[in-house]
Amino acid sequence: xxxxxxxxxxxxxxxxxxxxxxxxxxxxxxxxxxxxxxxxxxxxxxxxxxxxxxxxxxxxxxxxxxxxxxxxxxxxxxxxxxxxxxxxxxxxxxxxxxxxxxxxxxxxxxxxxxxxxxxxxxxxxxxxxxxxxxxxxxxxxxxxxxxxxxxxxxxxxxxxxxxxxxxxxxxxxxxxxxxxxxxxxxxxxxxxxxxxxxxxxxxxxxxxxxxxxxxxxxxxxxxx
Numbered sequence: 001x002x003x004x005x006x007x008x009x010x011x012x013x014x015x016x017x018x019x020x021x022x023x024x025x026x027x028x029x030x031x032x033x034x035x036x037x038x039x040x041x042x043x044x045x046x047x048x049x050x051x052x053x054x055x056x057x058x059x060x061x062x063x064x065x066x067x068x069x070x071x072x073x074x075x076x077x078x079x080x081x082x083x084x085x086x087x088x089x090x091x092x093x094x095x096x097x098x099x100x101x102x103x104x105x106x107x108x109x110x111x112x113x114x115x116x117x118x119x120x121x122x123x124x125x126x127x128x129x130x131x132x133x134x135x136x137x138x139x140x141x142x143x144x145x146x147x148x149x150x151x152x153x154x155x156x157x158x159x160x161x162x163x164x165x166x167x168x169x170x171x172x173x174x175x176x177x178x179x180x181x182x183x184x185x186x187x188x189x190x191x192x193x194x195x196x197x198x199x200x201x202x203x204x205x206x207x208x209x210x211x212x213x214x215x216x217x218x219x220x221x222x223x224x
Contacts (some may be wrong), residue, residue, distance in 0.1 A: 004125040005032040005055065006197045010064035012050055012219075024050040025061065026219035032164070037190065037197045039210035047219040048200040049168055056089055057081045057196065069163050086114055090157030090195070092167040092186065094205045096149040098141040098156075104128065104148075108155040115160055127155035130186050136196050147178030150184060158189050165190060167199040170207060183209065 012025035032038050040048050047159045053059040055066055057073040066073040076084065089099075097105050097144050105124050128137050131151040141149055145163035150170060157165055170186065171179030183206060190197045199206065207213055215223040 002034045003031050004034045004068045004069055005030070005198070007055060008065045010051075010054060012047075012054055012059070012067065013062045018135055019131055024049060025054065028064070028219075028221055030055070030139060030170050030214065030221065030224075032194055032196050032198060034163070035061060035163050035191075035194050037199070037209070038189065038199065039207045039212070040200045040214045040216060041202060041207050042216035042222075044202075046216040048216055049069075050219075051216070052198065052200055055195045057085060065126055066111065087160055088163045090162035090165040092150070092153050092157045092165065092192045092205070093172045094169040094172040096141070096146075096153050096173075098149055101128045103138050103140055104133060104144065104152045105143070107152055108159055110157060112159045119159070120159070122153065124157055127159060127189075128152070130189070140141075140176050144196070145178075146174050147181060148183045149176060150178070154182065154189060158193060158195070161193050163196055165195050167197065169200055169202070171201070171203065180205075 007028060007030040010028040014022040014024060017021065040051060054061050055205060060074060060107060068084060071084060073081065087195060105128065108127055109120040111122035114121055125137065128134055132150055133148060133152060136148055140151055141165050167186065171182055174182060187209060214221055
């Protein structure tokens with residue numbers, strides 16, 4: 001299968017003035033195929049979230065390489081990274097990260113508008129309809145429940161038909177009912193668009209849904 005992401009010998013070291021350096025990632029190798037759902041799991045502090053930020057280009061590795069859709073993230077300029085993140089990558093965070101001054105519809109449409117998409121609003125409306133939020137399109141984030149906010153975040157992550165979706169504990173702030181609902185929607189939309197999904201979670205129920213499970217410990221991949 002075609003790979004959409006390749007990480008080779010990725011290290012991430014955080015330097016501290018008055019304490020030993022922290023090696024958050026220690027020589028991680030990871031490859032993700034097109035359309036694949038990969039769950040990353042492991043104990044707290046093992047490097048899961050750090051891996052996601054480095055793989056997505058939100059942070060740079062200390063050494064090693066990350067290639068997304070044929071482009072080397074580690075040697076790209078900030079402008080190239082911004083373009084890559086907007087066009088090829090979608091993000092779903094535990095704490096939603098919606099813009100408080102924008103409606104649900106505006107939050108979803110925003111990445112497409114940045115990309116110059118003429119049909120941004122109509123595409124956003126269709127996505128909100130797919131996740132059952134047509135009637136909440138003109139509500140602001142403070143007027144939405146946690147489950148509704150996360151469904152808006154899913155739509156925003158998917159509006160540019162990203163090749164690769166990163167999700168960091170996307171159900172972590174939700175009760176079990178809303179968490180199950182959001183996970184079902186995320187997987188359904190990911191499969192529909194043919195995107196790859198890399199999802200960090202400690203939930204065994206979430207992990208059980210993945211095509212593949214990567215287990216981490218002490219900054220290393222210990223099982224794949």
